[in-house]
Each structure stands twice: as structure tokens, then as C-alpha cells.
Amino acid sequence: MEPLTNPDPDQYSKALELKFKGSNKSGKIWVFAEEGANFIIEEDLDQVLQGRLTSHRMANYISISVVYAKCNRLEQNPLWDKMREISTRMEGTPWLIGGDFNTILAHEDMVGSETNRQAEMIDFAEAIEDCRLLDPGFDGAEFTWAKNGMFERLDRLLVNEAWTNAFEATRVTNLPRVSSDHGPILARCTMPRPPSRVSAFRFQNMWVRHDGFLQLVQDIWAQPTGASGLLNLQTKLARSKKALKAWNKEVFGNIHANLQAMEEGIAQAQANFEADPTPRNRTEINKNIAEYILLFRMEEDFWRQKAALRWLADGDKNTRFYQIWVKQKRVRLRIHSIIVDGREIAEETEIRHSAVEFFRSLLAPGHPGA
Incomplete structure (x- = not known):
């Protein structure tokens, strides 16, 4: 100056x-x-x-x-x-x-x-x-x-x-x-960014919804280690961690991007059915929607787990915030009922979709439940 x-x-x-x-x-x-x-x-x-x-x-x-x-x-x-x-x-x-x-x-x-x-x-x-x-x-x-x-x-x-x-x-x-x-x-x-650290291994609750999860764990656990006692346990856990991280990347990838791609697939299947209303095209719609619902539940598990600590830290305030938020941000999916394996399943997807968006909002800066 x-x-x-x-x-x-x-x-x-x-x-x-x-x-x-x-x-x-x-x-x-x-x-x-x-x-x-x-x-x-x-x-x-x-x-x-x-x-x-x-x-x-x-x-x-x-x-x-x-x-x-x-x-x-x-x-x-x-x-x-x-x-x-x-x-x-x-x-x-x-x-x-x-x-x-x-x-x-x-x-x-x-x-x-x-x-x-x-x-x-x-x-x-x-x-x-x-x-x-x-x-x-x-x-x-x-x-x-x-x-x-x-x-x-x-x-x-x-x-x-x-x-x-x-x-x-x-x-x-x-x-x-x-x-x-x-x-x-x-x-x-x-200022220079701090060096990135290797992310810690974290079990994802959504994995258990996948049909191949249990078999993968069983196959890893059945492999011999040549050790005994705690060393045997440590080796099996290390192998499981490595295999699950690779499996998560290969099978799930970016679950949010996969969900968006699945929505686009449903829209395309619906367009195909409207242009040619054959049983085959109807079955394709049902198949895509069934996969979408499974993936949707997995994403909900992901956000619920990620926000769990913040949710527990201030449960009352988050509950009030959630009730208000759902009323203001209701998102209605286009499909409310589907036919899978010959039987009709009513899906109350409206609140589920709102729940996922709510858990996302918990992680955003400045939200009332932070």
C-alpha cells in the first residue's frame, strides 16, 4: 500500500x-x-x-x-x-x-x-x-x-x-x-493440492443384491493360502478385498451412469413397443424395467450407506428435512406397474426416487441436514 x-x-x-x-x-x-x-x-x-x-x-x-x-x-x-x-x-x-x-x-x-x-x-x-x-x-x-x-x-x-x-x-x-x-x-x-491418498476399502451394501456376489466370495474363500491361524485369515481377507474392488469396477462401474443409461434403454424399448406392439417388444420393456428397479435399489443402498453417519448424527433434523423435501421434490417415474414372470408387480417408485435424491442432497454443501 x-x-x-x-x-x-x-x-x-x-x-x-x-x-x-x-x-x-x-x-x-x-x-x-x-x-x-x-x-x-x-x-x-x-x-x-x-x-x-x-x-x-x-x-x-x-x-x-x-x-x-x-x-x-x-x-x-x-x-x-x-x-x-x-x-x-x-x-x-x-x-x-x-x-x-x-x-x-x-x-x-x-x-x-x-x-x-x-x-x-x-x-x-x-x-x-x-x-x-x-x-x-x-x-x-x-x-x-x-x-x-x-x-x-x-x-x-x-x-x-x-x-x-x-x-x-x-x-x-x-x-x-x-x-x-x-x-x-x-x-x-x-495452493498445491495435497497428494491423493489411496482410497480405503469399503464394503458396499448394494453388492449383496447381485446374484454373483455370494459365489464370488465363496470361490475366493475356498482358495488355499498355505498358511494357518491369523495369517490364513489375513490372506483370505486381502484376497477378498482385491477381488471385490476389481469386481465392483467391472460389474457396477459408475452405478449412477449405468442407471441413467438404463433409463434411456427403457425409453427406447417403449418407443419400439409403440411402433410395433408385439409380445417380444413388450417382454423387452419388462426386462429393462426389472433390471432398472434392481439397479435403482442398489443406488439407493449406495446413497443410504454414504449418508448414514450424517443421518445418525442429527436424526430429528434430518427426518423433518426429509418430510418437507419429499413433499416439494416428488418425482414421478413413467412406469408404475410392470409384468415380470407372468405376474404384475406394483412398484411404488415415486418415494424411492425421492429417497435417493434426498440421500444425495445430504452430501451437498449447505444442505439443512449437514
Whole structure:
């Protein structure tokens, strides 16, 4: 922040809802941080305030250099030298340097002025190259400063290679100028995702509805292990776990996608029957619907099991939520009765469908039963 004034920093802390962490000796650079973060000043100079930022959001600290450069080329030279000096200490440490550099890097960074800035541009470019800094790019306003018909990009952020390794992405946005001839710069960094862990084995209740489940378990359990006692039991359990995971992927796959595909199959079978109402096409409808109901019950088992812990944690509230939800979200299936094996079976699928959607909603963020 570049205040160019000397009011009480507490006033700005309240407005920004951030803690004031210090300023440089000239009073032209101020630093604020959120609750739970701290900025430790390491160097306090006229043109740069250097320090390290720690936060509960990050495992390690990062280095930040806030710049407010002089306007004169000769006076800027100490800043470029200081940048080079800081960079030698930043090997392996994420480092961001940014602020008002009061110069440009290319002719495209300036409109409305014919001043020859070539020498300044070279000085700045050489300092960036020597420090091995990278420009992450930006979106938003093309120029960060405007006055009397002149527009320039004087403010920017630069990062080192360690910074690009510490964060998955850095997005820089040049915000509109509001109460100053300079526009603020917003940097947003994406933290790296934690390494994915191998998912734990979990028995799925829906498996027992499949005709091949019991035989699969029996076949695995009957295989000899060459061991006895607890080692024999451990080996059989390990084999069962491996076989069931493979069987689940092969037979069930994505049960939700399978259910949707089955619905499309029923619709196609119905269309075929309407076009050619033969007993064969009627039987095909019945077969598809029977398979659909079985798969539907399996999906209901899946969602019921997945939501069980949350359901038990607050049963009364979930019960009330479910009653209201069913009244508001009743979903009627197209088929209410089918003929299977020569006998009519009345299926009350309306509430079953609502139950599945309800269990899905329990896992969504912000639901009343969470």
C-alpha cells in the first residue's frame, strides 16, 4: 500500500479488516495482513520494504518485497542493486516483488507520451534478468497509472522460480483506478493440492443384491493360502478385498451412469413397443424395467450407506428435512406397474426416487441436514 499520507493506520485496519504490520522508514509503504498471518520486516529502505510472510494457510514462509521506486533514473539504480542482492538470498525461497516501479519495460506499456525511456527500460530489464524473475502476466486494466492523458503500466508483480513451484498458479489482476491515479494490483495464488491418498476399502451394501456376489466370495474363500491361524485369515481377507474392488469396477462401474443409461434403454424399448406392439417388444420393456428397479435399489443402498453417519448424527433434523423435501421434490417415474414372470408387480417408485435424491442432497454443501 502506498498511502502518501500520515493518518492513523488503525483507521485503515478497520476499513480493510486487516492488521497493520509496519511501514518503511519513509512512510510511503505500508503492510497489512489478515488475522493469523504475520509479516516480519527484514530490510527497511526508502524504495523497498523486504520481509517474510507467515500464515496458517501455508506450511512455510514466503518472501515479499514491496516497492515504491523513485522517479529519477539515477535514484532508481540503488533499487536495482538491492533487488540483485536480495535475489542471491532467495535461492529455494518463494519470492514475490511488486509495487510501483515508476518505469516501464516496453514501449507498449506507455501511451500519450513521446518521452524517450529507453535507458530506464534497459536498466529495469537487466535487473529482472539478473534476478531471474518471471512476470506471471495479468488481466484487467492494461495500464496502472494515468494522468493528463498519459497512461502507463508502472505497477507490476514479479516472482522467482521457487514461487512458481510453491503455488500451482498465480493470477494477477490490475484493478480499476478509483481514488488515486494508480490502480491496485490483486494477486491470487492457488495452493498445491495435497497428494491423493489411496482410497480405503469399503464394503458396499448394494453388492449383496447381485446374484454373483455370494459365489464370488465363496470361490475366493475356498482358495488355499498355505498358511494357518491369523495369517490364513489375513490372506483370505486381502484376497477378498482385491477381488471385490476389481469386481465392483467391472460389474457396477459408475452405478449412477449405468442407471441413467438404463433409463434411456427403457425409453427406447417403449418407443419400439409403440411402433410395433408385439409380445417380444413388450417382454423387452419388462426386462429393462426389472433390471432398472434392481439397479435403482442398489443406488439407493449406495446413497443410504454414504449418508448414514450424517443421518445418525442429527436424526430429528434430518427426518423433518426429509418430510418437507419429499413433499416439494416428488418425482414421478413413467412406469408404475410392470409384468415380470407372468405376474404384475406394483412398484411404488415415486418415494424411492425421492429417497435417493434426498440421500444425495445430504452430501451437498449447505444442505439443512449437514
